[in-house]
């Protein structure tokens with residue numbers, strides 16, 4: 001299809017047009033939404049094994065239930081996004097079972113081990129909030145009707161995940177002593193991890209069409225600000241240190257460390273002292289994937305072959 | 313898992329409200345489609361939920377979209 005068709009569709013979308021079926025998509029629109037939904041589906045899917053391994057650290061049966069309820073939600077969210085892709089002619093089967101672990105498109109944060117209860121609840125407080133910022137924006141703005149409707153459920157449940165994170169962060173912060181120290185260590189690696197998740201700053205961002213086709217409404221930097229506008233006050237209110245502050249004059253949140261910078265996944269430590277690095281170096285690190293990538297992918301599909309062979 | 317078909321999921325929040333299309337699941341048969349739908353769309357305490365094989369939905373006035381494919385006889389229940 002021609003460039004003119006793309007421009008016409010963008011024009012109609014600008015005046016509020018909602019697409020209801022894949023047949024209405026131009027090649028450019030289709031390409032952009034497939035990338036967006038693949039990232040969305042992979043992120044939901046990979047959050048499940050990350051949370052699942054961490055749920056072993058739940059301190060009671062009640063917390064086991066709430067942790068597993070979150071995992072169950074994430075798998076449903078993944079399934080919903082893959083199903084939308086399937087209707088666009090993209091094979092869910094191939095996406096879930098046919099790729100190498102490093103080919104999944106989830107953020108680097110979900111390649112990291114969550115080693116204790118505090119890390120799980122901070123993941124809920126930080127990563128799930130990032131999910132709400134990103135998907136809430138898609139929900140409000142997307143020009144694709146089926147996705148807009150699917151996100152009603154997702155947003156509702158993500159809010160529960162976030163609340164779970166916040167309530168537990170508060171409990172650990174109030175406890176003082178070892179609990180609070182551990183919580184601070186989580187914040188130290190997971191805050192910059194989430195900041196990086198939102199991707200390239202706007203002034204470096206290559207043009208992707210996501211905004212023109214109204215697949216989302218806010219830019220990367222706006223989403224990063226949105227995330228900080230609730231996360232920074234939350235942490236400060238709990239007496240936790242975060243490497244960012246509100247700049248009254250600039251009327252925005254400002255990072256207090258070189259961004260982007262290098263990360264040591266084994267030590268769970270950001271190398272602030274080594275200074276700013278290039279985004280190419282960040283992309284290389286993301287591409288190389290993190291320590292849990294293969295284990296997480298393996299854990300969601302290990303029994304596939306065996307069970308299929310029984311059924312054949 | 314093998315030979316899965318698409319099922320459309322409809323649900324009503326409470327008495328007096330409309331039955332809405334809320335999503336879809338893939339399932340190898342009606343019984344598992346019921347289970348998958350109930351477990352996947354558990355965000356509300358639904359008053360009523362039902363599943364319909366995609367191939368059974370006959371569009372009346374539109375030929376595009378997943379249901380339109382039934383009319384065009386392209387790929388059955390997808």
Ligand SMILES: [Fe+2]
Pocket residue numbers: 044073074077131154158
């Ligand atoms: Fe989710």
Ligand SMILES: [Fe+2]
Pocket residue numbers: 074128131157158161
């Ligand atoms: Fe979540």
